[in-house]
Amino acid sequence: MPIQDPGLDVTLREPVGVCALITPWNFPLVISTWKIAPALACGNTIVVKPASYTPLSVLRLAEILIEAGLPPEAISVLPGPGSAVGNALVTDPRVNKVGFTGSTEVGSKIMALAARNITRVSLELGGKSANVVFADADIDTAVERSVWSVFGNTGQDCCARSRVFVERPAYDDFVAAMAKRTDELRVGPPLDEGTELGPMISAGQRETSLEYLEIGQKEGARLVTGGEIPQVAGGEGGFYLRPAVLADVRNDTRVAQEEIFGPVACLISFDTEEEAIRLANETEYGLSGSIWTRDLGRAIRVAKAIRTGVISVNSSHSVHTEAPFGGYKRSGIGREMGMHAVNLYTEVKNVYFSES
Ligand code: NAP
Ligand code: MG
Numbered sequence: 001m002p003i004q005d006p007g008l009d010v011t012l013r014e015p016v017g018v019c020a021l022i023t024p025w026n027f028p029l030v031i032s033t034w035k036i037a038p039a040l041a042c043g044n045t046i047v048v049k050p051a052s053y054t055p056l057s058v059l060r061l062a063e064i065l066i067e068a069g070l071p072p073e074a075i076s077v078l079p080g081p082g083s084a085v086g087n088a089l090v091t092d093p094r095v096n097k098v099g100f101t102g103s104t105e106v107g108s109k110i111m112a113l114a115a116r117n118i119t120r121v122s123l124e125l126g127g128k129s130a131n132v133v134f135a136d137a138d139i140d141t142a143v144e145r146s147v148w149s150v151f152g153n154t155g156q157d158c159c160a161r162s163r164v165f166v167e168r169p170a171y172d173d174f175v176a177a178m179a180k181r182t183d184e185l186r187v188g189p190p191l192d193e194g195t196e197l198g199p200m201i202s203a204g205q206r207e208t209s210l211e212y213l214e215i216g217q218k219e220g221a222r223l224v225t226g227g228e229i230p231q232v233a234g235g236e237g238g239f240y241l242r243p244a245v246l247a248d249v250r251n252d253t254r255v256a257q258e259e260i261f262g263p264v265a266c267l268i269s270f271d272t273e274e275e276a277i278r279l280a281n282e283t284e285y286g287l288s289g290s291i292w293t294r295d296l297g298r299a300i301r302v303a304k305a306i307r308t309g310v311i312s313v314n315s316s317h318s319v320h321t322e323a324p325f326g327g328y329k330r331s332g333i334g335r336e337m338g339m340h341a342v343n344l345y346t347e348v349k350n351v352y353f354s355e356s
Helices: 028-041 056-067 082-091 104-115 139-155 168-184 203-218 273-281 296-305 340-344
Strands: 008-015 018-022 045-049 075-077 097-101 120-124 130-133 163-167 222-225 244-247 264-270 289-292 346-353
Touching: 018 028, 018 082, 028 045, 028 056, 028 097, 028 340, 045 082, 056 075, 082 104, 097 104, 104 120, 130 139, 130 273, 139 168, 139 264, 139 289, 163 168, 163 273, 168 222, 168 244, 168 264, 203 222, 203 244, 203 264, 264 273, 273 296, 289 296, 340 346
Parallel strands: 018 045, 018 097, 045 075, 097 120, 130 163, 130 289, 163 264, 244 264
Antiparallel strands: 008 346, 222 244
16 A cells, blocks of 8 residues: 555455354355355355254255365354354354344344454345336336245345335236236245245244234235135145235335235335335335336436445346345345455454665
8 A cells, every 4th residue: 555654555354263154044055155155265264053944055065165175174064043052153252253144133132242242243134125116117027027026035035125116107007917927926846847936934934924914904005916825736834825915005004114024015106206215215124126217317316315235227136246235224234245245254454564
């Protein structure tokens, strides 16, 4: 770095040390690799605590890494309940950094626990993201992609764009088209080639979605389709749920404000660009988002005005390996992926060499 004093100034990036990586069940392998790969590449050693529902893929990944030549001391996988194992990792003074993906509630606890030892934390938390559809958009494409951006992974996706805002002139047609496409989704066993949506992770997770469907209707929303428990041949014992579309939702109701983490879409109409921006921002979260319009100026204005870490225009893609990923507001702290991940897994040391 050029400095005013004579001599030479060098900035080093060093490993943080021991990283505890705590991950959720909804994309158990993928989300773990977002942490494991940069942490190891930056020279750290890691202890991975996978979600209790889904420890196997990370255990296998660790075996493969060791087979591929990673020193076995560099990685440990420690399955077990978050309240015990996770808690112990976060408060252990030998842990230098916690990388966490999960709920905002647990993230907040982890941040408080990590404060004791000034342990570094990065948090990828919940979301209630906006999908803003203007009437000038390619509506057929917007409908098709909106269905996937909320129901993909059976709605168990932190990036789910579960609040779908549609400009008034397109609203009725959009609701009908989204309901029709939703009805066509093939719910079935995950290993069947024809399956589009698999079961949910647990009875409890499905129960939460069913409760929110009740709450939404009490709050005045209209259930247009879905929300039934289907009979799935070959899927006995699975926690299946037909994806549900709630229309005429008010953005200030619980169903529009709380993360459901299930296949429930909330459709909300708007009249102006300003209103769309205001409604999109009226949430405690800020993780993902999409905008559908053919008006480039509008796309730029709205993309800049929505307070969210990730937003896409005329696309439902929200994650790219090369690009930063993470949340504003209560959706988290820090950015994973691409070069931004290096900031999470290194300390910066400045070294000054005198000339004399
Ligand atoms: P979670 O309940 O917060 O759990 C996440 C991880 O934390 C699990 O491994 C869990 O262990 C552990 N844990 C629980 N309590 C802990 C504690 N007191 N101290 C340390 N660790 C603890 O989340 P989840 O139910 O697995 O996943 C759903 C949530 O994750 C949703 O809110 C979703 O939005 C969020 N998510 C965010 C992103 C993102 O990138 N922003 C991505 C995916 C999911 P157990 O499994 O043993 O409870
Ligand atoms: Mg949980």
